[in-house]
Amino acid sequence: MCGIIGYTGSKKSLPILIEGLRTLEYRGYDSAGVTVAQDGCLVTVKSRGRLTDLEAKLSSSGELYGSAGIGHTRWATHGEPSDKNSHPHSTEHLTLVHNGIIENYAEIEEMLRGAGYDFVSETDTERGAKLVDMFFAKSNDPIDAISRAIKVIRGSYAFGIIFKGFEDTVYAIRKDSPLIVAHDGEGGFIASDIPAILKYTSSYYRLDEGIIAKVSTEKLEFFAPDGSAAEQKLETIDWDIEQAQKGGFPHFMIKEINEEPEALRKTLEPRIRNGLPHFGIEAIDGELLSQFESIHIVACGTAMHAGLIGKAIIEKLARIPVNVEIASEFRYRDPILRKRDLVILISQSGETADTLAALRHAKAQGVYTLAIVNVIGSSVAREADSVLYTWAGPEIAVASTKAYSVQCAMLYLLAVRIALAAGAIDEPRARQICDTMLSDIPTAVTEALKLDRQIYDVATKLVAAEHLFYIGRDVDFALSTEASLKLKEISYIHSEAYAAGELKHGTISLVTDGTPVIALTTVGKVCEKTVSGIREVKSRGAYVVCVCAQGLVGKYDIPCDDMIVVPEIDELLATFPAVTVLQLLAYHVSALKGLDVDKPRNLAKSVTVE
Ligand code: AGP
Numbered sequence: 001m002c003g004i005i006g007y008t009g010s011k012k013s014l015p016i017l018i019e020g021l022r023t024l025e026y027r028g029y030d031s032a033g034v035t036v037a038q039d040g041c042l043v044t045v046k047s048r049g050r051l052t053d054l055e056a057k058l059s060s061s062g063e064l065y066g067s068a069g070i071g072h073t074r075w076a077t078h079g080e081p082s083d084k085n086s087h088p089h090s091t092e093h094l095t096l097v098h099n100g101i102i103e104n105y106a107e108i109e110e111m112l113r114g115a116g117y118d119f120v121s122e123t124d125t126e127r128g129a130k131l132v133d134m135f136f137a138k139s140n141d142p143i144d145a146i147s148r149a150i151k152v153i154r155g156s157y158a159f160g161i162i163f164k165g166f167e168d169t170v171y172a173i174r175k176d177s178p179l180i181v182a183h184d185g186e187g188g189f190i191a192s193d194i195p196a197i198l199k200y201t202s203s204y205y206r207l208d209e210g211i212i213a214k215v216s217t218e219k220l221e222f223f224a225p226d227g228s229a230a231e232q233k234l235e236t237i238d239w240d241i242e243q244a245q246k247g248g249f250p251h252f253m254i255k256e257i258n259e260e261p262e263a264l265r266k267t268l269e270p271r272i273r274n275g276l277p278h279f280g281i282e283a284i285d286g287e288l289l290s291q292f293e294s295i296h297i298v299a300c301g302t303a304m305h306a307g308l309i310g311k312a313i314i315e316k317l318a319r320i321p322v323n324v325e326i327a328s329e330f331r332y333r334d335p336i337l338r339k340r341d342l343v344i345l346i347s348q349s350g351e352t353a354d355t356l357a358a359l360r361h362a363k364a365q366g367v368y369t370l371a372i373v374n375v376i377g378s379s380v381a382r383e384a385d386s387v388l389y390t391w392a393g394p395e396i397a398v399a400s401t402k403a404y405s406v407q408c409a410m411l412y413l414l415a416v417r418i419a420l421a422a423g424a425i426d427e428p429r430a431r432q433i434c435d436t437m438l439s440d441i442p443t444a445v446t447e448a449l450k451l452d453r454q455i456y457d458v459a460t461k462l463v464a465a466e467h468l469f470y471i472g473r474d475v476d477f478a479l480s481t482e483a484s485l486k487l488k489e490i491s492y493i494h495s496e497a498y499a500a501g502e503l504k505h506g507t508i509s510l511v512t513d514g515t516p517v518i519a520l521t522t523v524g525k526v527c528e529k530t531v532s533g534i535r536e537v538k539s540r541g542a543y544v545v546c547v548c549a550q551g552l553v554g555k556y557d558i559p560c561d562d563m564i565v566v567p568e569i570d571e572l573l574a575t576f577p578a579v580t581v582l583q584l585l586a587y588h589v590s591a592l593k594g595l596d597v598d599k600p601r602n603l604a605k606s607v608t609v610e
Helices: 013-023 051-059 105-114 125-139 143-151 241-245 251-258 260-271 301-318 351-364 377-382 402-421 425-449 451-461 475-491 502-506 524-538 575-592
Strands: 004-007 031-038 041-048 068-074 094-099 156-161 168-173 180-183 189-190 205-206 212-215 220-223 234-236 293-298 322-326 341-347 366-373 386-389 467-472 493-499 516-521 543-549 563-567
Touching: 004 094, 004 156, 004 168, 004 322, 004 543, 013 031, 013 051, 013 068, 013 189, 013 241, 031 051, 041 051, 068 094, 068 143, 094 234, 105 125, 105 260, 125 156, 143 156, 143 168, 143 212, 143 467, 156 322, 156 402, 168 189, 168 234, 180 212, 180 220, 189 212, 212 260, 234 516, 251 260, 251 563, 260 402, 293 301, 293 351, 301 322, 301 341, 301 402, 341 351, 341 402, 351 366, 366 377, 366 402, 366 467, 402 425, 402 575, 425 575, 451 563, 451 575, 467 502, 475 493, 475 516, 475 575, 493 502, 502 524, 502 563, 516 575, 543 575, 563 575
Parallel strands: 293 322, 293 341, 341 366, 366 386, 467 493, 467 516, 516 543, 543 563
Antiparallel strands: 004 068, 004 189, 031 041, 031 068, 094 156, 156 168, 168 212, 180 189, 180 205, 205 234, 212 220
């Protein structure tokens, strides 16, 4: 996600751009920039870093007094955070900001190089800008140039553009990425989200895909790609800015849980080509993966729990041993690492000190390191031999939710790729898994989100608990570890995840009347055994919530007080809707307790110290 703002009107544009970008920093904050049109020129100032870094740069630049301009806060996807990769991107005839991913940027670059263009940045956005430029140079018509360019571009985009010769007008168009257009009677606005315009107006148009907006001081006009006039629907909202930044949700955490279907789609789609995993990294797409004899997954907290899911799926499909390690333990225990081992580091922030230290230890041992990271250009990403970026967008809540889900999705894809390289599965099976992942995971997670009301009702019965257990076997145990962490870190209820078969070896002594036990049953082959564990705790007075796969409902007589049925999906992929259910449960318990869900006590979003 990135933040886009544009303005043209009776006021100076720069203050409006900067203030708008500040309200959009939750969408992206690794670099920022503005272009202001003045005296027939398009003057651009941009910088790696936060908005404050851009403001510092602006304070030492010439005055930007023009009344039209565009601005951008970046969440890097192509090209790591740097001054040159920041937006806006300028060409001979225009300046452009972009939110989204242009998938065929390499093909576009080749076409443009053939037309005599060269490039200064690593970004897909610059390729998009110069494509529009090429068409504009021929027609000197903004609508025509945009229409021709979007016929070539594949991927997602929200563009804000100002053209030379049309400096008092801002043009906009979108596909997949959001973009709104508004007018307050004195000027017109474009923005990637509502917070940026709320100070000026609460009425706006949510631009339809493929419709070109022409924003001038006097009015808004909308055009279809063929240049014909188009109508758009005016909407009004009564949110304040904070509500708008959370998309109307009460907390970032619940907003981010609701972003999971889209985040999963964005992480999976670009990495499945001709039905098979394709990572765009020669080392991973080539023969390298077939050389590894064992894998170590090293991470902290939620990322480590994603590693447990990775272990289960890689061992299941590839039959290669996987060892999951807590990063803070890994490098101090002198781990046994061999040349033909692979070390996978997982980190949302890419700045976790323990994970970074583990990476450096593995590299010092001469072992190949692969990072799965959400923040582009972060330390773990830069120092690993290869990096696979998850495209979950910024995760603001301290409790990690959508990042965990996309980490698991990446590990599933990697497991298929490794299993293919090892000859453990054939291409038809690989295609079948990839196809099912792409078609069913976002859908099943969307269905899980619809259980919110039932989950809320169950949460009301857990609010008073002091101790609580999650139990499961096989992948359900791995899921329990994440569910337990999610609950305790935001509700402050002491919770433990236990292998269901292990309870009777001691811990069941803690189960008394009313002790809540959340039992996970999504894995068919061990469900009956887990049901035995449920009977054990039930007979000691536990309050049992069973989180059960739809296909297993009714197969066994499960003695539980409440049952949450995980939406139908291939058992191999049940992790995804199941974890959404468990994240929602933790969220509602914390919110019902009136706690600071997004910023739990004692916790930081990224633990950059040991
Ligand atoms: C997860 O909800 C926690 N906030 C924490 O466990 C986190 O997952 C851990 O600190 C690792 O962070 P990273 O993914 O940024 O490396």
